[in-house]
């Protein structure tokens with residue numbers, strides 16, 4: 496079916512005009528991105544390429560007026576969300592709700608049955624999941640300054656960046672507990688960033704939040720190329736739902752897809 500947007504484009508074309516949306520990436524050229532990156536450095540583990548891609552995606556969402564909030568599952572010290580806040584502010588366009596999901600006590604233990612050798616090697620032991628209780632891996636973020644806290648995200652996003660507090664929502668706890676509850680409360684999503692590394696963490700987010708992403712919205716899988724569990728959860732989800740979407744590569748670890756109509 497011909498959308499109103501396409502109809503307008505065709506009418507304009509008949510009269511020799513072209514309607515286009517200004518989606519010029521802001522990450523190269525005017526220094527806005529570099530300034531944003533400096534502000535969030537130390538509060539994010541993301542390498543430059545992932546930050547560039549994220550910044551441009553957020554700017555693009557405002558440029559085309561995509562509806563919805565920005566959500567990150569796995570925020571650590573809030574640097575990636577801080578970058579999103581700065582990208583939104585840079586457009587002069589609407590500020591959106593930001594949803595931050597994290598245990599704020601560190602990553603949970605991987606499951607040796609689905610998360611693969613690299614995950615187990617990185618946490619340094621074979622977790623015992625026999626009691627079914629989700630436990631934080633101790634000390635894994637110590638070399639980077641420890642696990643993230645709500646206070647650190649608040650200090651960065653609300654105080655240093657000056658994003659309005661009423662627009663920043665903290666969902667504190669394991670995704671397995673917080674995401675299914677939030678699903679009925681947070682409304683449409685323009686950009687969903689999943690950065691929880693493991694199978695169960697990725698699965699619960701896709702199962703509950705994918706449907707909230709608007710068509711044309713972004714779903715970023717920070718660990719798809721790195722951890723078996725994230726890849727398995729994503730592949731199973733897409734296959735199980737019959738979703739055909741190209742997985743774009745940001746770098747060897749990070750991938751994203753654009754939600755099909």
Ligand SMILES: C[S@@+](CC[C@H](N)C(=O)[O-])C[C@H]1O[C@@H](n2cnc3c(N)ncnc32)[C@H](O)[C@@H]1O
Nearest residue numbers: 539540569570571575597598601602669670691
């Ligand atoms: C790799 S870090 C996120 C990095 C962050 N996006 C950045 O900009 O640097 C992973 C984060 O996910 C959180 N996390 C992982 N699994 C989780 C789960 N199942 N529930 C809640 N938080 C989780 C950890 O606490 C940690 O802060």
